[in-house]
Amino acid sequence: MMAINTIGMGGVDILPLVEGGKGVSISTGASSGHWAGAGGAGTVSIVNADSYDADGNVVPQIYRGRTRLEKHEELIDYAIRGGIDQVRIAHEVAGGKGRIHANILWEMGGAERVIRGVLEGTKGLINGLTCGAGMPYRLSDIATEYGVYYYPIVSSARAFNALWRRSYHKSADLLGGVVYEDPWRAGGHNGLSNTENPLAPEDPLPRVLALRKQMRAFGLDETPIIMAGGVWCLEEWQDWIDNPDLGPVAFQFGTRPLLTRESPIPDVWKQRLMTLKKGDVFLNRFSPTGFYSSAVNNDFLRELRARSERQIAFSTEPVGEHATAFSVGARGRVVYVTHPDSEHAALWQREGYTEGLRTPDNTLVFVTPEKAREILSDQAACMGCLSECRFSNWSQRAPSYTNGHKADPRSYCIQKTLQTVAHAHGPDAGDVMEHNLMFGGTNAWRFATDPFYANGFVPTVAQLVERIMTGR
Numbered sequence: 223m224m225a226i227n228t229i230g231m232g233g234v235d236i237l238p239l240v241e242g243g244k245g246v247s248i249s250t251g252a253s254s255g256h257w258a259g260a261g262g263a264g265t266v267s268i269v270n271a272d273s274y275d276a277d278g279n280v281v282p283q284i285y286r287g288r289t290r291l292e293k294h295e296e297l298i299d300y301a302i303r304g305g306i307d308q309v310r311i312a313h314e315v316a317g318g319k320g321r322i323h324a325n326i327l328w329e330m331g332g333a334e335r336v337i338r339g340v341l342e343g344t345k346g347l348i349n350g351l352t353c354g355a356g357m358p359y360r361l362s363d364i365a366t367e368y369g370v371y372y373y374p375i376v377s378s379a380r381a382f383n384a385l386w387r388r389s390y391h392k393s394a395d396l397l398g399g400v401v402y403e404d405p406w407r408a409g410g411h412n413g414l415s416n417t418e419n420p421l422a423p424e425d426p427l428p429r430v431l432a433l434r435k436q437m438r439a440f441g442l443d444e445t446p447i448i449m450a451g452g453v454w455c456l457e458e459w460q461d462w463i464d465n466p467d468l469g470p471v472a473f474q475f476g477t478r479p480l481l482t483r484e485s486p487i488p489d490v491w492k493q494r495l496m497t498l499k500k501g502d503v504f505l506n507r508f509s510p511t512g513f514y515s516s517a518v519n520n521d522f523l524r525e526l527r528a529r530s531e532r533q534i535a536f537s538t539e540p541v542g543e544h545a546t547a548f549s550v551g552a553r554g555r556v557v558y559v560t561h562p563d564s565e566h567a568a569l570w571q572r573e574g575y576t577e578g579l580r581t582p583d584n585t586l587v588f589v590t591p592e593k594a595r596e597i598l599s600d601q602a603a604c605m606g607c608l609s610e611c612r613f614s615n616w617s618q619r620a621p622s623y624t625n626g627h628k629a630d631p632r633s634y635c636i637q638k639t640l641q642t643v644a645h646a647h648g649p650d651a652g653d654v655m656e657h658n659l660m661f662g663g664t665n666a667w668r669f670a671t672d673p674f675y676a677n678g679f680v681p682t683v684a685q686l687v688e689r690i691m692t693g694r
Contacts, residue, residue, distance in 0.1 A: 226456060226463065226691055229470055231446055232321050232349045232371040232398045237261040239690060240401075240448050242476025243325025243352055245410060245661060246640040247272050251308035253484045254322065255315025256683035263321040263472075265352060266312050268305030268340050269330055270297065270607065270637065283641065285605050290616055291623055294606030297637075298332040302339035309344040321349040323373065327411070328356030329511055331606040331618050334364065341368045350398050355411045355513065356609075359385060362393035371398030373448065377405040377413035378429065379436040386440055399446040400437065401474060402430050408451030409476050409663035411513040412505065420505045420514055426452070427462070434469055443469060450474035454665050454672075457693040475690070477663035481675065482683045487644065490651045491660065492680060494518070498667040510613035510633040518660040522639070525593075525657075530632050532570050532588040533581075534563035550578035550586065557586070579631035582612075587631050600635040607637035634659070 228235040239262035243249045246269055254264030272280045283300045287293040305324065312322050324340060326333055333353075341348060341364075353361045354375025365372035374390070376382045382400060390397060405414040406423035414420055430447060437445060446469075449462065453473045456463070462471050480487055481495050502519050508526045509515045517523060536557040537544040546564045547556050557578075559567065567578070570588040577594035578586035589597070604614035610625045611617075613633035617625040639658040646654035669675050674689055681689065 229446055229472055236263060236320050238472035239687060240472055240474040241265045241479050242450060242474045243267045244476060246270050247644040248487060250486045251311025252315060253479060253683065255312035256484045258316035258320030258322050260684050260687035261320050262687060263323055264312055265323045265325045266308045268324050268326050268336060270301050271304030271308045273303040273307045290604050290606055294331060297605045297607055298335055301336045305340035306343035309340060309347050313347040322347065323350040323352050324348050325352040328353050328358040329609050331608050334360065337364055354403060357385065359389045362390045365396050366393045371396050373399050373401055375401040375403050377403055379432040382433060383436050397445055399448050401448040401450050402433055404451030407664050409516050410661045411509060411511060411515045414514045431467060446470040446472050448472045448474050451663060452665055454668055455694050456690060477666050478686060481669055481680060482686055483680055484683050488646045488651050490655050494655060495666055495669045496678060498670055500667045503662045503664050503666050508633055510611045510636055511608060512612055516664055518662050520660060521656045522658050529587055529589060532575055533585050534559055534567055535585050580628060581632060582627040582630055597631050600638060601629050605637060
């Protein structure tokens with residue numbers, strides 16, 4: 223294993239190791255502060271992060287507004303307060319070492335307001351802004367306004383080209399690096415395009431070489447590329463280190479920091495990571511964002527798959543083959559379906575899936591009455607956590623605050639499930655983990671086979687960084 227040298231990033235030399243930002247209450251001030259303290263770049267997630275009361279207790283994010291817009295304003299307030307608290311913790315823990323980055327999803331509801339609110343409340347404490355899940359054109363403008371470096375997350379040279387030409391060329395001096403997030407291997411939401419096959423992962427090297435070629439065309443020869451997604455140990459990336467064709471490269475670790483002592487995820491989640499097998503984490507497209515996402519295959523995802531499989535097309539009037547009258551739900555609404563579909567639906571109803579919920583695609587999804595009540599309740603409780611949500615039909619665009627489509631029962635409330643899984647403690651925590659979304663990179667199965675974690679060993683962040691630096 224060749225030597226791993228420091229790299230220039232954000233105006234200083236640090237280890238080429240970046241902690242990946244992980245959603246709601248997962249990449250906290252403690253975890254990111256320790257990562258920065260070990261000499262790399264720690265990343266605080268400011269996506270609805272936890273805030274604390276005067277006694278140090280987590281403040282429950284309870285929404286009391288009567289309308290979605292009122293609840294949306296509460297959500298933004300929670301996010302700003304939580305982001306400020308976590309950044310301050312990270313700064314204190316890091317002790318002036320490494321870099322502290324803040325990560326947000328561009329498609330988060332009120333993202334720009336949250337970024338500005340957190341930056342206002344933590345002046346001088348944040349060294350860089352990382353942003354993906356969308357096309358964050360205005361990221362460079364915000365970074366310039368506050369004098370911090372910015373790190374866009376892209377999954378192709380084409381995406382960076384669009385960002386550069388539209389806005390980033392005006393703030394080249396503050397472009398700290400470009401994160402290439404592999405759309406097949408990274409955890410959480412992924413940037414697969416409609417032309418890319420989710421079942422056919424591509425080699426990241428040609429894609430990153432194309433990104434470097436594009437960056438060099440813009441004079442960005444020395445701007446680091448941060449490889450994210452599928453990075454486990456650096457000996458597997460030796461051909462990338464000090465490769466003149468790639469230029470300066472750093473590596474982002476999103477999944478491995480989940481299993482550290484400073485990681486805030488529940489113990490049952492850490493234990494589950496130790497038992498995963500290859501194939502237990504995979505891409506799905508149930509997210510209300512419309513993006514693919516990578517998560518652990520548990521009862522939560524199995525129920526979503528089964529829900530969509532119990533689906534038939536319908537018409538409100540007899541048209542063509544849709545001429546068989548069919549009664550749906552407790553109210554006995556009559557719709558018209560094909561004869562074969564009427565037999566499928568009748569079977570589902572006999573199995574207890576008696577409620578048919580309408581989708582934006584003029585189909586019916588059959589669920590139990592209990593699941594129907596849960597779905598409708600979650601849709602009504604929407605607090606606008608995304609800029610647009612397929613599940614609830616929320617949009618942050620005034621004046622309608624709706625995406626113009628029917629709410630989609632084939633998806634789920636992402637804020638609810640991520641908050642639930644992040645705070646699952648107590649005797650029923652295992653059941654909670656099984657019935658909520660557990661994001662993870664596709665390499666998460668390696669916890670069970672890597673000898674570093676033998677006999678259930680859970681390292682500190684410092685021990686993990688030390689291990690990564692050995693290359694193994």
